[in-house]
Structure formats: C-alpha cells, structure tokens
Amino acid sequence: MAKTDQYIAFEKQVTAQNYAPLPVVLTKGEGVYVWDVEERCYTDMMSAYSAVSHGHCHPRLLRVLQEQASQLCITSRAFYSDTLAPFLDKLCQVSKMDMALPMNTGAEAVETAIKAARLWGYKHKNIEHGKAEIIVASNNFHGRTTTIVSFSSQEEYKHDFAPLSTGFVSIEFGDAKALEEAITENTCAFLVEPMQGEGGIIIPPAGWLKEVQQICQRHNVLLILDEVQTGLGRTGKMFAFEHEIDAPDGLVVGKALGGGVYPVSAFLGKKEVMELFTPGSHGSTFGGNPLAAAIGLEALKIIEEEGLAFLSRQQGNYLMDKLNAIDSPMIKEVRGKGLWIGVVIDKQLANAHDICLAMMQKGVLAKETHGNVIRFAPPLTITPEQLDSVLFVFKEVLSEIQGGRSDQEVSI
Ligand SMILES: Cc1ncc(COP(=O)(O)O)c(C=O)c1O
Numbered sequence: 001m002a003k004t005d006q007y008i009a010f011e012k013q014v015t016a017q018n019y020a021p022l023p024v025v026l027t028k029g030e031g032v033y034v035w036d037v038e039e040r041c042y043t044d045m046m047s048a049y050s051a052v053s054h055g056h057c058h059p060r061l062l063r064v065l066q067e068q069a070s071q072l073c074i075t076s077r078a079f080y081s082d083t084l085a086p087f088l089d090k091l092c093q094v095s096k097m098d099m100a101l102p103m104n105t106g107a108e109a110v111e112t113a114i115k116a117a118r119l120w121g122y123k124h125k126n127i128e129h130g131k132a133e134i135i136v137a138s139n140n141f142h143g144r145t146t147t148i149v150s151f152s153s154q155e156e157y158k159h160d161f162a163p164l165s166t167g168f169v170s171i172e173f174g175d176a177k178a179l180e181e182a183i184t185e186n187t188c189a190f191l192v193e194p195m196q197g198e199g200g201i202i203i204p205p206a207g208w209l210k211e212v213q214q215i216c217q218r219h220n221v222l223l224i225l226d227e228v229q230t231g232l233g234r235t236g237k238m239f240a241f242e243h244e245i246d247a248p249d250g251l252v253v254g255k256a257l258g259g260g261v262y263p264v265s266a267f268l269g270k271k272e273v274m275e276l277f278t279p280g281s282h283g284s285t286f287g288g289n290p291l292a293a294a295i296g297l298e299a300l301k302i303i304e305e306e307g308l309a310f311l312s313r314q315q316g317n318y319l320m321d322k323l324n325a326i327d328s329p330m331i332k333e334v335r336g337k338g339l340w341i342g343v344v345i346d347k348q349l350a351n352a353h354d355i356c357l358a359m360m361q362k363g364v365l366a367k368e369t370h371g372n373v374i375r376f377a378p379p380l381t382i383t384p385e386q387l388d389s390v391l392f393v394f395k396e397v398l399s400e401i402q403g404g405r406s407d408q409e410v411s412i
Helices: 003-014 059-071 084-095 106-123 146-150 155-161 176-182 208-218 290-305 308-324 352-361 384-402
Strands: 026-030 033-036 041-044 099-103 133-137 168-171 187-192 222-226 250-253 265-269 331-336 341-345 367-369 373-376
Touching (some): 041 384, 084 099, 084 250, 084 265, 084 290, 106 133, 106 146, 106 187, 106 222, 106 250, 106 265, 176 208, 187 208, 208 222, 290 308, 308 331, 308 341, 308 384, 352 367, 352 373, 352 384
Parallel strands (some): 133 187, 187 222, 222 250
Antiparallel strands (some): 033 041, 099 265, 250 265, 331 341, 341 373, 367 373
16 A cells, blocks of 8 residues: 555544545645655645745744744733734734734634624624624635534535524625615624635625725724735735725734744734723633744744735736636636636536646646635745746646547647
8 A cells, every 4th residue: 555545544544524635645845845755746736725825834934933932832811921912013014903812713813803893883883782793795714613604605514513603694795785785783794705715716896895895984884804815915915905995994814824834813903893802701722822923923024025915916917817828618717816816617528626636646736616616826935937837737637638638738
C-alpha cells in the first residue's frame, strides 16, 4: 500500500467524515507550494479557503511565532497582556473601525457580531426584548455553529441539526430593494458577505453595497459585513467593502488574519456598538491570546509592507484575462475579484470535482465549491509565471476531458 493510501485509510478510521478531501496527503509547505508524503510538489490554488494569503510558512511569521511562543503564549483575558492592544490598534487602523473583540475562528467572530447586533438593538434602538431581527442574504456562508446554520439556505447544513435558532430574515443576495422591504421596527442589523465565497464566488451588482449602506443608515440598522474570506487583500483591496463604501458599522475578520499559521479572528465595530459589551457578556479563553496577537499584528504588517492587496489585484486581473481567453465549451462563466476567481463548469459537459482530481494528478490543488464552481484562490504572493504553469495544467485537463483523453487541444 502506498504511503498516501495508508494515511488516508488511517484518517478515515479515526476522523469523523465531515469533509470530502482530495486524495492527497500533505506534509510540507513553502510559499505557494505544498508537498505530499510521496514528495510530489503542488501549487496551492486553494490556500486553505483563503487563510494562507501570505503563502505557506512565511519566514517573518515563523520568526514571530517562535519568538512569542518562547516568551508568553496564553494568558486568557483574566489579565492584560502587552501584545493585544498593539494588534487591535493596527487592525482598527486598517479597517477604519473604532474597537475590536478578538476571537479565534470565523464562526466565533460571526457569533460575536450577532450578539453585538442584538445587544445594540436592545440597548441603543430600544427594540422590545426578545424581538430583535437580523436580516441575512440567501446563499450565505457564515460558518457552522447551530445559530449560524439556522439562517443558511442550504438544507444539508441545517436539517438534521434542528431545533434551529430564530430571529433571522433572509432576502435575495444583491437585491437592495428587498432589504428595504424586509426592514421592520425590530431589525437591528443586516449581516452579509460583501461578495459570497462558499456560495460560489458571487459578485453582487455594482452599486449594491453603496445602496445597502444608504438604506441601513436611513432606517437606523447596522450594516455588518462578514469579510472572513474576502478581507485582508483577497479581492484586490484591503477589504472588499472598499470597492464601494468607506466603512461599515461592524466587520468580521478571520482566516488570513492568522497569517496561515494560527487561528485568529475578530469582530470590529463602531464605538457605540462595542462599548455595550460588559464583563461577562461575551468571552473566549483563547481569543486575543499573546501568541495570536503577535501573529495577527505581523500578518497585518506583512500585508501592508508586501503590498498583498495590490498584488492580488494585479495578478487577479492577469489570471482573469487568461481564464476568459480559454475557449472551452465546458466553461460557462469566469467571475471574481482579485485573486479570488470562480470558474463555472457546465454540469452537462463535465464534473468540477473530476477536473480538480485531474489537476491534482498534474500538480495543482484546487477545489470545487457549490458543485460546479472551481475556485482559484492561491496565496497572494503567487507570480505570473506560477499562474502560467497552473493555467497550462488547467487547459491540458480541459482538453483531455473534452477529447475523451485524445490529444485534442483546447484553443486559446
Ligand atoms: C464568509 C465566511 N464567514 C465565516 C466563515 C467561517 O470561518 P471558520 O471556518 O474559521 O469558522 C467562513 C469560512 O469559510 C467564511 O467564508
């Protein structure tokens, strides 16, 4: 039995099968590359669902990780630390928010946003207790807790986890008019991804977010953006909201905030929202620990100093142009922003999962989302030459599938 098969069999024995991974067993990473246990090298076009924007094992992050780990790791928030304020100060500065509440995972930061919105609804907007409503968008993805899956549109995410939480109203993503119609006196917030990731890389109509902000302001409703996936350079700006608005009222960040080495997330907001939290109203043993804070601060500095948002925009345009130039009947649409691109595969002609499997065999790791969308979201440090190699593999795979493994080429 090959090593790969052994590891996979072992993992299947002891691990709940809540994922369906590609059959590759990784053991090492550096920059945009990862290696498997058979010493085969792959270009990572997935970057851990956008958590590895800095590239694998960034040397500056490893240095900070080691230095801080040998100094002080975990204290809990029962005490102050000398790392938390500098980290959150930097995070507030880059996001134009007033204050932050540190967490670990994206879902925890979304839960924090939900609590903040309800708290503000009762304390600030005087909504009758127990009646606060949060408007969300169809096709959303905000994480996997029982409250969050309660307002998912995906039946398989929630059906068997009932009873579900109430207090959420869902409207069509990208429809500003629907938002205005859904607002009632009990609405405290609109919680939405500025662009949908797990939903299949969906970019809303131009002007939508701007209009959404005006509606929220008109009706005294908080606009809370979940930028766990789109934030920190991924879409070609530091935050996706910057494509349209100055700043929202609340912001959820995670994934790349940990530099691809540690789970770090946060909910950020305006002072009038954040100052409502009091001791005991919320917490996390690990949230904002010294190790997380040191890594988060360094991750933010690297994004700025290496110009990762700019690189994402530049390389994203390059990749988008090259993907659009591929003339294949299997490609229905190419959409995205920055280095965050979804290629929609025509289900009648090919299976996105099979394409990902074939690319894996040729040294490129990508994964389908929402059935027929192949997501290309590499580390933001990827070069045009490295993208060319990926495009070569992608075109070769499309050719092989189209020609039933004949030598037929897909024209470009
Ligand atoms: C927009 C968005 N919010 C929240 C989450 C949940 O993050 P985590 O998996 O770290 O809990 C994700 C994860 O993919 C996400 O894309």
